[in-house]
Amino acid sequence: MSAFNKLNVFLLWSLSLLVALVSWRFLVLGVELSMPAMMHHMDGAKMAFYAHVFFAPVALAILPFQMSNRLRMSRQSLHRWMGRVYGVAILIAGVGGLIIAPDAATGTVAATGFFLLSTLWLVSTGLAIWFAMNKRITDHRRWIIRSAALTLAAVTLRLQMPIGVGVWGFEAAYPVIAWACWVPNLIVAEWYLSRKPALMAA
Ligand code: HEM
Known part of the structure; x- marks a missing residue:
């Protein structure tokens, strides 16, 4: 593995686990203390917010476990079980995201960015799992x-x-970040998929 790939793997593991763990801080400290900027969700869609902030970090x-080639090859049944948990976590967190997105801080631009992100998250994950269940592994990978x-x-x-x-x-940056946090990720994913058609073949 090249040094660049090793760095990417290290960043994937460390940042995913760190952000997930830090996100669960509300379980210990409560929302008011740990996420004061999110208190507006406590009036309306409280359950949807809790569902989102608990299950999204699960996914x-x-x-990183699901992306690891070594784990996928050596522990296939574990891969399938963790895949189911990943899918259910995204189903719950994604629906929660759809409900809380319209009330996102700073207004319509941020709300639209998060709403579209939730929709694409649910659709892409649903399709990936559907293809896996139908043994269409190349489509599942994509x-x-x-x-x-x-x-x-x-992250x-x-x-x-x-x-x-x-x-x-905050007021100027947040609406931009509600889009900038996922559009470049998706562009990089599409670029990767276009470069690796052979690697994607099962
Ligand atoms: C990918 C689709 C996602 C969408 C559409 C989404 C959407 C949202 C929205 C709309 C909020 C409320 C923001 C506001 O009121 O201004 C929020 C908050 C939050 N989300 Fe997500 N989210 C997603 C993924 C994730 C993931 C994967 C995690 C895992 C760590 C996560 C963890 C959180 C946490 C912890 C909060 C509370 C804000 C804070 O960190 O203080 N979300 N999300």
């Missing part, structure tokens, strides 16, 4: 790469926030 924490790119929006967003908010302030 993110599972992602769609799970899209799903993974969207799951990783949680991209948390890398972009300190820079964006530091430079432009």
Whole structure:
């Protein structure tokens, strides 16, 4: 494995697990203390918010295990079981995302970005699992790469926030980041898929 690939694998594992663990801080500290900017969801869609912030990190924490070639080859039944958990977590967190997105901080532009992201997250993951169940492994790989790119929006967003908010302030940066956290991920995934048609063949 090249040094560049090793770095990518290291970043995938460390950032996915770190962001997932930090996201569960509300379980210990409560939403008011740990996510004060999210308190507006406590009035309306409280259950949808809790479903989202509990289950979305489950999908993110599972992602590096599912992407590992070694684990996939050596523990196929574990891969299938973790795949089911990944799918159910995204079903719950994605529907939660659809419900809370219209009330996202700063208004319509951010709300639309998150709503579209939730929709694509549910569709790409649903298709990936449907293809796996029908033994269409090449199609499964293609769609799970899209799903993974969207799951990783949680990481991209948390890398972009300190820079964006530091430079432009929250009100200006947040609507841009609601799109910038996932559109480039999807472009990179499409570029990767277009470069590796042979590798994608089962
Ligand atoms: C990929 C599709 C996703 C969509 C569409 C989405 C959407 C949203 C929305 C709309 C909010 C509320 C934002 C606001 O009110 O301004 C939110 C918050 C949150 N989301 Fe997601 N999210 C996604 C993925 C994830 C993932 C994979 C994680 C895993 C870590 C995650 C963890 C959280 C957490 C922890 C919050 C509370 C905000 C905070 O971090 O303080 N989300 N999400």
